[in-house]
Amino acid sequence: MIVVIVLLTLGFTPPVAAQPWQICGDTVMNYTTSSRRHANLELLSTKLTDKATTSPDHFATDFAGVAPDTVYSLALCRGDVNSTACRACIAAACVGAQQLCPHRADATVFYPTCRLRFSGKNFLHPDNYSQIVDGVVNTMSTTDTTNTAPGLPGWDAGNAESVAAITEIVRELLQETARQAAYNSGARMFATGRMDAGGGRSFPALYSMAQCVPALTHRDCSSCLQVISFMATDDNFAGRQGGRLLALWCNLRYDTVHFYSGDPMVTIVSSVKEVVPPAPLVVPSRKHKRGMIKVVVPLLASIIGLIISFVLIRRRCIKGKGSQDKTKMNMKEDGTIVWGLEGRSSEFMIYDFSQVLEATDNFSEENKLGQGGFGPVYKGRFHDGLEVAVKRLASHSGQGFTQFKNEVQLIAKLQHTNLVRLLGCCSQEEEKILIYECLPNKSLDLFIFDDKRRVLLNWTTRLAIIEGIAQGLLYLHKHSRLRVIHRDLKASNILLDHDMNPKISDFGMARIFSTNNAEANTERIVGTYGYMAPEYASEGLFSIKSDVFSFGVLTLEIVSGKRSSGFRQYGDFINLLGHAWQLWKDKRWLQIVDASLVVECHTLEIMRCINVALLCVQENAADRPTMSDVVVMLSSESMTLPEPKHPAYFHIRVTAEVTSIVSGMSIVNDTTISTLRGR
Incomplete structure (x- = not known):
């Protein structure tokens, strides 16, 4: 199954699932077939097809007519197609845009090998260019609505290690391909790639493609690709065999099939360890079960005895110590000791999630101070009157837990008047929360x-x-x-x-x-x-x-x-x-x-x-x-x-x-x- 994510701009409506993917603008500037705008559109379609076909990078922008009937347009073919295929695709897109978005003055269509947009507004104007990232709305559609199962081997939604490894493979492939397109492909701003992720039969080779509109600077191209590549997350691609990220100014794609012409421009060796599907469960015979019971039961009894002895000794060792030592003991039992917090300030606290919920009024919108790169920040007040800023790490953050651990480990040991003070943290199942001193004037x-x-x-x-x-x-x-x-x-x-x-x-x-x-x-x-x-x-x-x-x-x-x-x-x-x-x-x-x-x-x-x-x-x-x-x-x-x-x-x-x-x-x-x- 292939996931298609189209970045919708300028208030467009969601595209349909099947190819091509169209985005039809609002109905404010509609036109009729007898209007001057339609005549300008027909003229522009011919001009645009010719310009894109003869252009070395198969890219063209143009306009036709005068206000208020001016029509602006952009067309770009995929970097691996020849002139004949490019002409056929753009010609089809010019017709398809009018058929898929009838009488709409604003329409965008994405075909597998080209993209086209026409509009009654000058969308190349600086005020509109920003919308490749500003206020985008996402929608996800699939080419096979009957099959919702992940397509990559080894993907197991219940296995966090499997999810993280496969997601990182896809992310690594897309971002390296994006870098090649932005900085190492010259004026074409197009790159293809291949990654042999698993090194064997357990995981297929992945193929990728990245492309920007050649009018962008290399830095703009890189920024555009980086912004849309962040959408290649567990929630969006979820281990599927292929995915596309489509935007007017740049796009990315990966798949398990060699979908582009020619050899890959870059071959990537994954730094992620090989993902191997779980071994099948072997059901032992009844005779083998009896033999296992004779061995396992005495072994379990010995282990339980050791655990009980250890707990009794540990209780005697900590008996009589104050609440501060109990906090440290709880941290050790919770695994936090590996973060190196044993030398932390005595003011550092471990909060229960219920305390955080009460302090923030269940993370109410009224208490929301802002949105950070890895989650929202809320204002909170504890029973003792202490006002705090609560940073709630987003569960979908790819580097979330690593950065949570990093921040706790670092800030708990740093003391300076010009550094924000970390008062405590909360870690409970999926919730990772940092508690800071509250600074009323927010950020600079x-x-x-x-x-x-x-x-x-x-x-x-x-x-x-x-x-x-x-x-x-x-x-x-x-x-x-x-x-x-x-x-x-x-x-x-x-x-x-x-x-x-x-x-x-x-x-x-x-x-x-x-x-x-x-x-x-x-x-x-x-x-x-x-x-x-x-x-x-x-x-x-x-x-x-x-x-x-x-x-x-x-x-x-x-x-x-x-x-x-x-x-x-x-x-x-x-x-x-x-x-x-x-x-x-x-x-x-x-x-x-x-x-x-x-x-x-x-x-x-x-x-x-x-x-x-x-x-x-x-x-x-x-x-x-x-x-x-x-x-x-x-x-x-x-x-x-x-x-x-x-x-x-x-x-x-x-x-x-x-x-x-x-x-x-x-x-x-x-x-x-x-x-x-x-x-």
Whole structure:
């Protein structure tokens, strides 16, 4: 069975299950066959088919007519089909779109080897381009509605290990294919792949394909593919033999059959251990049963006796100890001791799930503070009056339990005024919950990126926030018992207390770092686009300088009140870094400062912060300062600062061809990426 997931945009209705998959727009702009709009559509169909067929990458956009009857269109064939097949597919799509969505002014159709959209609105306009990820609605349909059983061998919904292993195989294949399409396929932005997942008969080879609209930048393509690949989860694909993720600007597919032409462009060796179906149950004979009973019964009696003795001895050992020791004992019996919490603060508590339910009023919407990358956060109040923030880990989170364990292990051992304080946790069956101190002003991004609330942050407050974040990072990198790299420092992970003091939060991505090593390498890249250091995003290399880079980005955002790289255009650049550096070179750095700030009284301080930020985001990690250097530079008015070199990503400029589509995807900038593979 093959699962098809179509990303619905612009309020479209769900597609039908069978091929092709159509998305019909609303009925507001309908037309008749005798209308001028229909004539424009007919003319455009011929032009579009010819343009896409003759184009080297089989891609075309065009429009016909004048307002209000203008029709805009986009067509793209799959990267492995020839011109003849492309022409036939787009011609069929032009007819099929009108048949499947009769008299609709907005229609999209997905065929196996091409896609087509026409609309009475200019959907290539920046305001509409953002909708490839903003406000998408998902629907799932199957090509075989009579068969609902999973198709991949070894998939067992009741076996968490089997589910995790197979899901990771599919995710690994899709993400590596997506990376190849985005960065290693040139202007085509198309890649195919193969993975021999099991290495034997127990698991079939998997084939994959990823493609973006060639008008996208490589980075936009990567972001689009990463966003839709997150939908390849247990709930959506559930071990089925094939799946498609269809969006107008990018799409992914995998299957157990070789569905594309030619050899795979990339062959992937899975890092996941082989998945082997459970061995059949062997029913012993009656004679064999009697023999087993003679052996097993005495053995069980001995084991039970040992267990009883152990429990009695253990009770005597702990008798008379206080409630704090009982809490620690319960943690050991619950298996939490393996997390290394025996050295935790005495204030750390283990809460029962019923206590959390009562404190949050059963996780009511009224108590919901926000939505994190791995689950919602609620406000809670316990019987003793303690107000807390409750982070409830989403059960469908692929890396959920690992990050829950990571966060508890790390934060319980970290103590600093600029780090959020973890008060306790709750682990009961599927529920994994973290209990934090409650910070009433929520997160920094709610202030600096909001036109009304940013005026509440004067320069003195912003400078204090920058310095506080620097002190928190310095503690993590140098002064804590553990040398920690956060790996996901961003505005939404900076919380603010009553006095607007910053506290670094969300340590689910953090890594303990050896004091003997300058850097480390990982295949699983985590973090957020816009804040990632280039060596980490492209090669998986991370160090304390990775956090320094993120700090520099965050500082520029605090000074400017603008998001770093929300796919908006800043001058000649699509990110804040290149724009800021260009203004700095031209001695026009005041133009980057938030207009709501009173600059005159603080010119030198603001200039120093911009200088420090640009030093932190330099392309070469060796050129960036340490957080020790940063703290000194921020606090010293007399210190002469070095001139920054060009920042990372400064060469990514807006070209004339894509100016109309590179902005508006700000949601991606704040999406934590947790499963991207490095080279």
